[in-house]
Amino acid sequence: MARRKHRATPPSAAAEKSDNRRHLSMERSAYFARREAAKVLKLVLQGDAKRQSVGSIKTLVYGPSVRNKKGTFALICQTLKYLLIIQDVLKAADVLNSKWKKQDELVYIVTYDILFGQVSSSAVGDAEKFLMRRKEALQAALARLLVKKKVKSVEELIALYDIPDISNPRYVRVNTLKMDVETAVLELQKQFKVQKDDLVPDLLVLPPGSDLHDHHLIKNGNVFMQGKASSMVAAALAPKPEWEVLDACSAPGNKTVHIAALMRGKGKVIACELNEERVKRLKETIRLSGASNIKVLHGDFLDLNPEDPPYSKVRAILLDPSCSGSGTASVRLDHLLPSSAPGQAADFTSIERLNKLAAFQRKALAHALSFPDVERVVYSTCSVNQVENEDVVKSVLPLAASNGFQLETPFPEWHRRGLPVVEGAECLLRTDPKEDKEGFFIALFVRRSSGNRSEKPNVTDGHTHRASTAKRSYVGAHLNLFKMFAHAHLSRRNCSHCDCC
Ligand SMILES: C[S@@+](CC[C@H](N)C(=O)[O-])C[C@H]1O[C@@H](n2cnc3c(N)ncnc32)[C@H](O)[C@@H]1O
Secondary structure, three states, X not given: OOOOOOOOOOHHHHXXXXXXXXXXXXXXHHHHHHHHHHHHHHHHHHHHHHOOOOOOHHHHHOOOOOOOHHHHHHHHHHHHHOXXXXXXXXXXXXXXXXHHHOOHHHHHHHHHHHHOOOOOOOOOOHHHHHHHHOHHHHHHHHXXXXXXXXXXXXXXXXXXXXXXXXXXXXXXXXXXXXXXXXXXXXXXXXXXXXEEOXXXXXXXXXXXXXXXXXXXXXXXXXXXXXXXXXXXXXXXXXXXXXXXXXXXXXXXXXXXXHHHHHOOOOOEEEEEEOOHHHHHHHHHHHHHHOOOOEEEEEOOHHHOOOOOHHHHOOOEEXXXXXXXXXXXXXXXXXXXXXXXXXXXXXXXXXXXXXXXXXXXXXXXXXXXXXXXXXXXXXXXXXXXXXXXXXXXXXXXXXXXXXXXXEEEOOOOOOOOEOOOOOOOHHHOEEOOOOOOXXXXXXXXXXXXXXXXXXXXXXXXXXXXXXXXXXXXXXXOOOOOHHHHHHHHHHOOOOHHXXXXX
């Protein structure tokens, strides 16, 4: 009997086998990434359709249920970028049966990958196999769309759909309770190009796209991911270490722990928060920061009696109340959502919501200005709407003046100031969502005299503005009022979904 010779697999066949295995494993992980992305996309699109998002794309992706965070985030952003094109192509190609019509989000993601991503064949996944078999029809529909829109390339098509590409630098604030700035720079420089911010001393600037979510400095609370404008708020308050400070609307606590760090862990910070769920997040932020001088108060800031002993010694108040979050829409990637597409109707119901928010903001600011020992009050929002910003400040000016407060200029070197619709607008600070990537507003009230209460010296400096006597001289504002009104009409999301909080 002829003996069968044992033949070793030729090297080329072995390489081919290992290539196939690698390819299959990549396909499998892409399969899971697409399903994770589809789940998040579903929530995002449903929220957008109802104008009631359950969280920003980043918040949802970086939640505990998503395993491949980086890949999922990229896939969702890319799919959203191409979404209007994908929807037009699917409609024109008319390839979906009733089964796949019910799974929109997965279909969008797979179609993105087939038309613009890296899928050239797929042996894994029903949706992938179904759409791959219809690849030619999809490509033909895309080609017809280019002709119909009179453009030569997909890039031109995207430009036509007017989807802005916003890439923000990554800011991290060093938690000086745990680490000094120099050490943080050295540590982060091992992986990233790091610069110190020119205005906020404990803030570092990293290139756009630097992924820090899993970095040990973030996980240990040595640094916090916090935008520049958001980090300017506690710095504007400039609390002294031995003071008692009240953070009136504090969760999730980014600014609370910044205040604690500026006070070098001394004195006392009272962190007030109304929402029970958000109190949990606040406590988690405080735990991570290592601050031991913060007392959490679950309650309504408006219910605190300024004359009560626990509050009568408060020297500084930070009021960062709920707002429309319209200034952080681009950070939340709202511009990628279908409701932001050109030609979509403006959401006029938001005006009613804005008025409600502004009513609370005015009440809360007046309340903050009524604490007997308070010397500094910072009012801030991540909104670009005049009604939540300058108008709120304007409404409290008579009270502020009679209590001895005047507007002061935080960060005098910053060039973007308030809209010229209020006395002392030049003292107010704005950041612009396009130019500075986030739209924030900061007003700083400083008590220089006791007003009508008791006698205290009346000191002024070069950067103050007497709230009661300001001349209407400020005409140098550069922000486009019309744009602000448009934003007021368009802003529609609750601040609890913005990146700053
Ligand atoms: C803009 S967020 C604060 C963000 C926070 N300063 C930070 O930087 O992390 C506003 C917070 O105020 C809370 N809030 C709203 N009304 C309040 C009230 N009357 N009293 C206390 N907290 C309130 C909201 O639940 C929300 O958590």
